[in-house]
Amino acid sequence: MGLLEELAGNKAKARAAAKELNVAQLENLIAGFNSALEKVKEEESVRLAAEAEKARQAEEIAKIIEKSGLTLDEIAALSAPRTTTKGRSVQPKYRIVVEGETHEWTGRGRTPKVFQEYFDAGNSRESCEI
Template sequence: MAKASAFDIYVKSKAKAKAEAKRLALHEVDKLIGILQSVKSELEQKEAEKAEKEKQANIERIQALLAQSGLTPEDLSPSPKRGGKKAKSKARGAVAPKYRLVVNGEEYLWTGRGRTPKVFQEYFDAGNSRESCEISN
């Protein structure tokens, strides 16, 4: 069975760590925090160095495999896709009006798309047909 360190109690329980910290003076807690932060930064640095060494070892291993198989790094990159970017659709222009109606000397135009304007709806409800106000080319 592994020997438990003095820190195991504090790492596993926040309440126990807090209780032990209350026994210390404030300057002692600050000193302990400083020591722990320096230990943490050393551990992080060692971990980063270890990761960099592993990365370099992997790069060397891959380069050896490439040389052994006669491939180049360009052979591993995906070939360019045909077509490239999708073409942007052209901006749609204004739709020419399909219907014209003159009411009390005022001209109303409608493309025939979307909701029927009130003026046209009243005109159609009065028994008139759409064909009667169609614009002839």
């Protein structure tokens, strides 16, 4: 427990500690505590006002949901982020067989050597489309 918490919880200890200070020091300490008290009260009122605003907004949203006839599950499903293809594998678009080995390529990115050699030999991309 900190010293301030101990003094705040026990008036006798606070009075005993105050006896060690002169009047100017006590007045300065009291002014500091009053300033801190005002700041804490102000922060608390801002927090309570924010909570009240959130409660008002939640009530407003609940009314809109009720009017719409949708359930929360339906709203969650409809507002879920769309899945992207990033990180997913893409089906191959081209396939060739060279010396008994099958090579596949999606058509994206740099052309693999085996496909480039195939194209350089006069073959077209359409000839190896899947």
